[in-house]
Amino acid sequence: MTNQNTLWQSLGRLYPHVKPIIPRLILGLLCALGASMMALAIPQVLRVLINDALAEGGSARTVWVASGVVLVLGVLEAVFVALRRQFVIAPATTVEMNMRTSFYRHLQNLTVEFHDRWGSGQLLSRAMSDINLMRRWMAFGLIMLVVTSLTVVMGVVIMFFTSWALALIFVAAAVPLMVYGYRFRTSYSRVSRKSQDQTGDLATTVEESVHGIRVLKAFGRSREALEDFEAQAEELRQTEIFKARSLAHFSMIVTLLPELALGASLVVGVSLAASGDVTIGALVAFFATAAAVAGPVEFIGPLLAMTFTAKTAIDRHYEVMDSENTITDAAAPVHLGAARGDVVFEAVHFRYPDAQDHAGDVLNGIDLRLRAGETMALVGVTGCGKSTLLQLVPRLYDVTGGGITIDGVDVRSFTLEDLRTLVAVAFEDTTLFSTSVRDNVLMGSDATGAEADRILAEALEVAQAQFAYDLPEGLETLIGEEGLSLSGGQRQRIALARAIAAQPTVLVLDDPLSALDVATEERVEEGLRAVLGSTTTLIVAHRPSTVALADRVALLQDGRIADVGTHSELLARNDHYRYVIASLDDEEIAQLGRAVRPELDDEEALA
Numbered sequence: 001m002t003n004q005n006t007l008w009q010s011l012g013r014l015y016p017h018v019k020p021i022i023p024r025l026i027l028g029l030l031c032a033l034g035a036s037m038m039a040l041a042i043p044q045v046l047r048v049l050i051n052d053a054l055a056e057g058g059s060a061r062t063v064w065v066a067s068g069v070v071l072v073l074g075v076l077e078a079v080f081v082a083l084r085r086q087f088v089i090a091p092a093t094t095v096e097m098n099m100r101t102s103f104y105r106h107l108q109n110l111t112v113e114f115h116d117r118w119g120s121g122q123l124l125s126r127a128m129s130d131i132n133l134m135r136r137w138m139a140f141g142l143i144m145l146v147v148t149s150l151t152v153v154m155g156v157v158i159m160f161f162t163s164w165a166l167a168l169i170f171v172a173a174a175v176p177l178m179v180y181g182y183r184f185r186t187s188y189s190r191v192s193r194k195s196q197d198q199t200g201d202l203a204t205t206v207e208e209s210v211h212g213i214r215v216l217k218a219f220g221r222s223r224e225a226l227e228d229f230e231a232q233a234e235e236l237r238q239t240e241i242f243k244a245r246s247l248a249h250f251s252m253i254v255t256l257l258p259e260l261a262l263g264a265s266l267v268v269g270v271s272l273a274a275s276g277d278v279t280i281g282a283l284v285a286f287f288a289t290a291a292a293v294a295g296p297v298e299f300i301g302p303l304l305a306m307t308f309t310a311k312t313a314i315d316r317h318y319e320v321m322d323s324e325n326t327i328t329d330a331a332a333p334v335h336l337g338a339a340r341g342d343v344v345f346e347a348v349h350f351r352y353p354d355a356q357d358h359a360g361d362v363l364n365g366i367d368l369r370l371r372a373g374e375t376m377a378l379v380g381v382t383g384c385g386k387s388t389l390l391q392l393v394p395r396l397y398d399v400t401g402g403g404i405t406i407d408g409v410d411v412r413s414f415t416l417e418d419l420r421t422l423v424a425v426a427f428e429d430t431t432l433f434s435t436s437v438r439d440n441v442l443m444g445s446d447a448t449g450a451e452a453d454r455i456l457a458e459a460l461e462v463a464q465a466q467f468a469y470d471l472p473e474g475l476e477t478l479i480g481e482e483g484l485s486l487s488g489g490q491r492q493r494i495a496l497a498r499a500i501a502a503q504p505t506v507l508v509l510d511d512p513l514s515a516l517d518v519a520t521e522e523r524v525e526e527g528l529r530a531v532l533g534s535t536t537t538l539i540v541a542h543r544p545s546t547v548a549l550a551d552r553v554a555l556l557q558d559g560r561i562a563d564v565g566t567h568s569e570l571l572a573r574n575d576h577y578r579y580v581i582a583s584l585d586d587e588e589i590a591q592l593g594r595a596v597r598p599e600l601d602d603e604e605a606l607a
C-alpha cells in the first residue's frame with residue numbers, strides 16, 4: 001500500500017480543500033510574516049542605539065526613543081501572532097470537518113468487498129488522526145514553513161548588508177545542511193508511514209478485542225491478547241523512538257551548523273571590528289540578527305518533519321478516497337411504478353475477489369425463480385454459498401456472471417436507493433446502532449407521525465419484540481454499542497422488526513430466527529406468515545422450523561440450485577436434501593411435521 005507520490009504531488013492534492021480558505025491562509029501568512037519582521041527589526045534598532053546613542057555625544061532622548069520602538073515592535077509581534085491564529089484556526093477546522101465528512105460519505109458508498117479487505121482500525125486512524133494531522137499542517141505547518149523560510153532568507157539578506165564577509169560564513173554552513181535535509185526527507189517519510197500504519201493496526205487490535213471481549217474472557221485468552229497487544233505496542237514504540245531519534249539527529253545538525261558558523265563569524269567579526277572594517281554597532285546588529293534567525297533555522301527541522309508526516313497522512317487518506325465504488329447507480333436507471341416482486345436468478349455466477357485462483361466460483365450458474373409474494377427457503381450444507389446468494393439481491397456484492405431481475409428489471413438497472421427500498425434484509429449476525437429502539441426499527445422506513453407509530457407497533461408485534469416497550473425508557477431506550485445490552489434473541493427480533501418495518505417488496509432473511517427459542521420462533525412465524533402474504537421472501541433456513549415458513553424450498557448444492565419443491569417433495573426425491581435435513585435435530589423435525597403447510601405447489605421449479 002506504499003504510495004510513490006512525490007512530496008509536491010501529495011501536498012498538491014490538498015489544494016481543492018484548501019482553495020476556499022486561501023484568502024484566510026494568506027492573511028494568516030501575512031500576520032506571521034509581520035511577526036517575524038518585527039522580530040528581525042529589533043536588532044536594527046539596537047544598531048542605531050549602539051552606533052548613535054551610546055557613541056560620544058549621543059543623547060538620552062535617543063535611548064528612550066529606541067526603547068519605545070523596541071516595546072512597540074514587541075507588542076506588534078504579539079498582536080500579529082494572535083491575529084494569525086484568529087485568521088486561520090476556524091477555517092482550517094471547517095476544512096477538517098468537511099474532509100472528515102466526505103471521507104465518511106465515501107466509506108458509506110464503498111462496497112462491502114472494500115470493507116472486507118480493510119481493517120476497521122486503519123479506517124478509523126485515517127478518519128481521525130490523519131485528517132487531524134493534515135489540518136494542523138495546513139493551519140500551522142504550511143504557514144510557518146513559508147514564514148520561517150522567508151524569515152531566514154530576509155535575515156541572511158540583512159546579514160549580507162550588515163557584513164557580507166560574515167554572512168558568507170553562514171551561507172557556507174547551509175550547504176551541508178541541505179544535503180543532510182534531503183537524506184532526512186527520505187528516511188523520515190518512510191518511518192513516518194510505518195508509524196501511522198502501525199497506529200492503524202493497533203487501533204484494529206483494540207477494536208477487535210473490545211468487540212470480542214466475551215470470547216477472550218470465556219476462553220481465558222485475555223493474557224495472550226494482552227501479550228499480542230504489548231508486542232504490537234512495542235513495535236510502534238520502537239518505530240516512534242527511531243522517528244524521534246531521526247528528528248533529534250536532524251535538529252541537532254540544524255542547530256549545530258549555524259552555531260559553528262556563528263562561532264567562526266565571531267572570531268572573524270571581532271578582527272574586522274578591530275581593523276575598523278565594520279562598526280561595533282554593525283557587529284552587534286549582525287549577531288543580534290543571527291540570533292533572531294537561529295530560532296527559525298532550528299524550527300525548520302520540526303516543520304519539515306511535520307510536512308513529511310502530513311504527506312504520509314495525505315497519501316493514506318487518498319488510498320481510501322481513490323478506491324473506486326464499483327457498485328453504483330445505473331447510467332439510465334429504471335423506475336418501477338408499483339412493484340410486484342417477481343425475482344429471477346438467471347445463470348448467476350459469483351466469486352469473491354480474493355478467492356484463490358484454483359477455487360471455482362462460489363455460485364456457479366444459479367437459476368431460480370421466485371413468484372411475487374412467494375416465500376422460498378434456501379437450504380444447503382454450511383459454506384455452500386447461501387448468505388452469498390442473498391447478498392447479491394440488494395447488490396451488497398455484484399454478480400460476476402448472469403443476472404438477477406425484479407419484475408424483469410436487472411437489479412443493476414435500478415438506482416441503489418430504489419433497489420434498497422424494494423429489498424430489505426435481516427442477517428443472522430445483527431447490527432444495532434447506538435440510537436433508540438424506534439430509530440433502529442424505523443431505519444428503512446420513510447413514514448412519519450402516526451403512520452410511523454403504526455408501522456413500528458406492527459413490526460414489533462410480528463417480530464415478537466414487545467419486550468422493547470418494557471425497556472427503561474420504552475421505545476426511546478438507547479440500544480446498540482453505547483446503549484443497553486440486549487440478548488442475542490432480542491437483537492435478532494429488533495433486526496427482524498427493522499426489515500419488516502421497511503415494508504419491502506422483496507425480503508431477504510439470512511437465518512433471522514436462529515437465536516430464538518422454539519416457542520418464540522413459532523409466534524414470530526405466525527406473525528411473519530400474515531405479513532409475508534404480499535412480500536416475496538427468500539429466507540436462509542438452518543432449522544426445519546424456518547423451512548416451515550416457506551411455500552417452497554430451494555436446495556443449494558455445489559454452487560447451483562439442485563432442486564426446488566415443497567419440503568415433503570424434496571424429502572421424498574432428493575438424497576442430498578435428506579442428508580442436509582438429517583443434520584437437524586429430531587425435535588425440530590417433529591415440529592416441522594406439525595407446522596409445514598400442505599397446500600404448497602411447485603409448478604415453477606427450476607427455471
Ligand SMILES: Nc1ncnc2c1ncn2[C@@H]1O[C@H](COP(=O)(O)OP(=O)(O)OP(=O)(O)O)[C@@H](O)[C@H]1O
Nearest residue numbers: 116352354355362381382383384385386387388389
Ligand atoms: N467476504 C468473503 N470473502 C471471501 N470469501 C468468502 C467471503 N464470505 C464468504 N466467503 C466464502 O464463500 C463461501 C460461501 O460462504 P457463505 O457465507 O455464503 O456460506 P453459507 O452457505 O451461508 O454458510 P453458513 O451456512 O455456514 O452460513 C465459503 O467458502 C466462504 O468461506
